[in-house]
Amino acid sequence: MRVPRVAQYRGFWFASLAAEGPSLEEFLGPMTTSFDDMVDRSPSGTLEVAGGFSKHVYRGNWKLVLENHNDTLHPRFVHASSVAAAREQSDAVPTDGAGAVQIRQMRQNGAPAQVWEELGIWTSEWGHSFMGDYHTDKAAVALAEDDPVQVEYRRALAARVGEARAAEILAVSRFNTVVYPNLSFMSRFRQLRIIVPLAVDRTMLVTHTFRMPGAPERMFHDSIAFANVVNGTGSLVLTDDLETYERVQRGLESQGGEWVDAARGLGADAPDPSGMLRGATGTSEVHIRNQFAAWARWMTGAA
Ligand SMILES: [Fe+2]
Numbered sequence: 001m002r003v004p005r006v007a008q009y010r011g012f013w014f015a016s017l018a019a020e021g022p023s024l025e026e027f028l029g030p031m032t033t034s035f036d037d038m039v040d041r042s043p044s045g046t047l048e049v050a051g052g053f054s055k056h057v058y059r060g061n062w063k064l065v066l067e068n069h070n071d072t073l074h075p076r077f078v079h080a081s082s083v084a085a086a087r088e089q090s091d092a093v094p095t096d097g098a099g100a101v102q103i104r105q106m107r108q109n110g111a112p113a114q115v116w117e118e119l120g121i122w123t124s125e126w127g128h129s130f131m132g133d134y135h136t137d138k139a140a141v142a143l144a145e146d147d148p149v150q151v152e153y154r155r156a157l158a159a160r161v162g163e164a165r166a167a168e169i170l171a172v173s174r175f176n177t178v179v180y181p182n183l184s185f186m187s188r189f190r191q192l193r194i195i196v197p198l199a200v201d202r203t204m205l206v207t208h209t210f211r212m213p214g215a216p217e218r219m220f221h222d223s224i225a226f227a228n229v230v231n232g233t234g235s236l237v238l239t240d241d242l243e244t245y246e247r248v249q250r251g252l253e254s255q256g257g258e259w260v261d262a263a264r265g266l267g268a269d270a271p272d273p274s275g276m277l278r279g280a281t282g283t284s285e286v287h288i289r290n291q292f293a294a295w296a297r298w299m300t301g302a303a
Pocket residue numbers: 068074075078079237241
């Protein structure tokens with residue numbers, strides 16, 4: 001079919017099946033800053049879709065993955081087995097060599113509760129949200145500032161934008177961004193997932209990785225390695241989430257309970273100076289409530 005409207009932001013193209021409605025930038029709102037983060041990080045100011053793509057399907061409703069991507073409470077528990085496996089592999093946080101990125105990401109999932117409480121969950125109109133202040137603790141998945149690859153990368157970025165702007169760009173510490181209801185991306189490691197509902201209880205994710213032209217090639221390899229942890233079906237991490245979606249779906253289908261509790265942080269979430277509603281703590285379920293508010297709005301046609 002011909003779609004009535006297409007528009008792009010920073011080279012990311014969107015199509016709308018509705019002839020009328022908010023413009024793309026109105027719709028994305030503060031989520032544009034996550035696209036900025038992804039593109040601005042490239043020393044060439046451009047990104048390239050690279051490394052192929054992957055698809056996976058889970059037996060659950062499409063909402064489950066969107067609820068999960070900014071859920072900071074689950075990693076320590078749902079991913080406990082891979083946290084333990086990563087700790088067995090290495091006492092220190094590895095920076096280089098085979099599996100370093102995977103091990104870092106798996107260890108990060110086991111970060112102390114306080115780390116998760118202190119990061120930020122921000123939400124905006126239309127059900128969107130992002131997780132910020134993520135890469136600030138020492139177990140973080142990102143390379144240390146003095147890592148030779150990071151030094152070379154920073155130099156390449158500064159050559160284009162200047163030292164001051166490079167510092168500003170690299171200070172953004174963001175993890176997943178959810179553009180409700182069908183997109184989730186992660187700027188630091190340049191992952192993007194499109195969520196495709198196949199049936200009420202069956203969902204496909206199409207996942208892409210990007211290369212930053214002009215950045216050290218090792219960073220692209222790290223992105224691919226990262227993709228294998230967070231998007232790969234052979235992953236020791238993703239498989240935990242897929243299993244959980246399936247069990248949640250089965251639980252909900254059983255009609256065993258009338259309500260699902262998503263009240264964590266309720267009443268204490270507060271407007272941010274940016275105009276977004278920020279979770280009371282990093283583990284607030286504000287993003288889930290925000291998604292269902294948007295869902296109700298779509299379904300009822302409320303303005
Ligand atoms: Fe997870």
